Amino acid sequence: QLQLQESGPGLVKPSETLSLTCTVSGGSINSSNFYWGWIRQPPGKGLEWIGSIYYSGTAYYNPSLKSRVMISLDTSKNQFSLELSSVTAADTAVYFCARDVVTIFGRGNWFDPWGQGTPVTVSS
Amino acid sequence: DIQMTQSPSTLSASVGDRVTITCRASQSLSSWLAWYQQKPGKAPKLLIYDASNLDSGVPSRFSGDGYGTEFTLTISSLQPDDFATYYCQQYNDYFRTFGQGTKVEIK
Numbered sequence: 136q137l138q139l140q141e142s143g144p145g146l147v148k149p150s151e152t153l154s155l156t157c158t159v160s161g162g163s164i165n166s167s168n169f170y171w172g173w174i175r176q177p178p179g180k181g182l183e184w185i186g187s188i189y190y191s192g193t194a195y196y197n198p199s200l201k202s203r204v205m206i207s208l209d210t211s212k213n214q215f216s217l218e219l220s221s222v223t224a225a226d227t228a229v230y231f232c233a234r235d236v237v238t239i240f241g242r243g244n245w246f247d248p249w250g251q252g253t254p255v256t257v258s259s
Numbered sequence: 260d261i262q263m264t265q266s267p268s269t270l271s272a273s274v275g276d277r278v279t280i281t282c283r284a285s286q287s288l289s290s291w292l293a294w295y296q297q298k299p300g301k302a303p304k305l306l307i308y309d310a311s312n313l314d315s316g317v318p319s320r321f322s323g324d325g326y327g328t329e330f331t332l333t334i335s336s337l338q339p340d341d342f343a344t345y346y347c348q349q350y351n352d353y354f355r356t357f358g359q360g361t362k363v364e365i366k
Binding site for chain 1: 260291293295301302303304305308314346348350353354355356357358359360
C-alpha cells in the first residue's frame, strides 16, 4: 500500500525559504503513470495546489506561486521535495504531498493517496 | 484559472438523511472532476473521480453526477462516519483548483 510522509521544519522565518520533503513508501516514484504533487491548506481554509513533478523531472506549478516555488525529486531515495522562497505569514498552512494520478491529458488529474500533512508556521 | 463554487457551505443533517452537495465551475469541465472527504486534522481522501466513478473501497452510498459546469455529490443515507468536509476539484486545466468546501454537520 502506497504511503507518503512529509517532513521538514514546522517554523520558518519571514523572507526565508520553506523546505519540505515527501518520502514515498510501498511504491516507486519512478513511474510513468503518476506525477507527485504538493497541496497546502491555510488554517481553517480550503485547499490550494502548489505544483507537481514527473519522474523525468518535468514540473509544473500554480501560476500564482510559480516565481517562488521549486519541486525536485530524488529517485534514489524515493523522495520529492518542495522549496518555497520569500515566505510570508500568508504561507502558513498545512502542507500535503500526494500522488498525482495521470490518465488523460498526459499530466496529473486527481490526488490519491495523500500524506498526513505537516503544519508550517511562518513567524519571526 | 477555473473557479469552483460549492453550495451550501454548511449542511446540517441527521443520520439516515439523503444529502446533496453541488459544485459549479466557471467553465466547462466535461467530466473532469473529483470529490474528496476531509475529517478534522486529517488529509483529504479521494471519493470520486471523472465526476461519477467511485474510488476503490468507497461505500456505495456515495455517488457523483454531472457534466460541464454543474456537478453533485450525493450521500444516499448519511452515516455517523460521513460527518466531514467535502471538496470538489477540477482537472480540466493543468492548474487544478478546489471548491471552498462543504461542511456536513450533525443536526
